[in-house]
Every structure is written in structure tokens, then in C-alpha cells.
Amino acid sequence: MQPNDNEKKPLFEQLRASLFLLAFGLCTLAFLVAIDRPEWFELRPASGTAAAMSNAGNTPTGAPEAS
Numbered sequence: 001m002q003p004n005d006n007e008k009k010p011l012f013e014q015l016r017a018s019l020f021l022l023a024f025g026l027c028t029l030a031f032l033v034a035i036d037r038p039e040w041f042e043l044r045p046a047s048g049t050a051a052a053m054s055n056a057g058n059t060p061t062g063a064p065e066a067s
Helices: 011-036 050-058
Strands: none
Touching: none
């Protein structure tokens, strides 16, 4: 009968492997949640001042049109 491989590995290696697997699973979960919510990735102004400047740049200034 062959010896168990888990008994040969040091505790630190087992802990490191378990933490790596946990981190991989959490990252995969975060990715799957994020791709289901595209509204999280919309670019929008970070403050009220930035929103006002953005709106001011997008609206016409009322200048007469050239005919």
C-alpha cells in the first residue's frame, strides 16, 4: 500500500494551496457577478462639479446658427 501524500507535505504548503484555491474561487465568483452587471462599468462623473462641467460641455451655448 502506498503512503498518503498529504502526510508528506508540510503544513505550510497545504495552507498555501488551500488559500490559493480559495482566492481563485473568490476571483471567479467576482468575475461572474461583474459580467452580469454592465451598469457597474459605465463612466460617469465622480462629483457634482464634474457632472456640471460635463453637462455644460454637452449642451449648446445658444450661439446663433450660421446659415
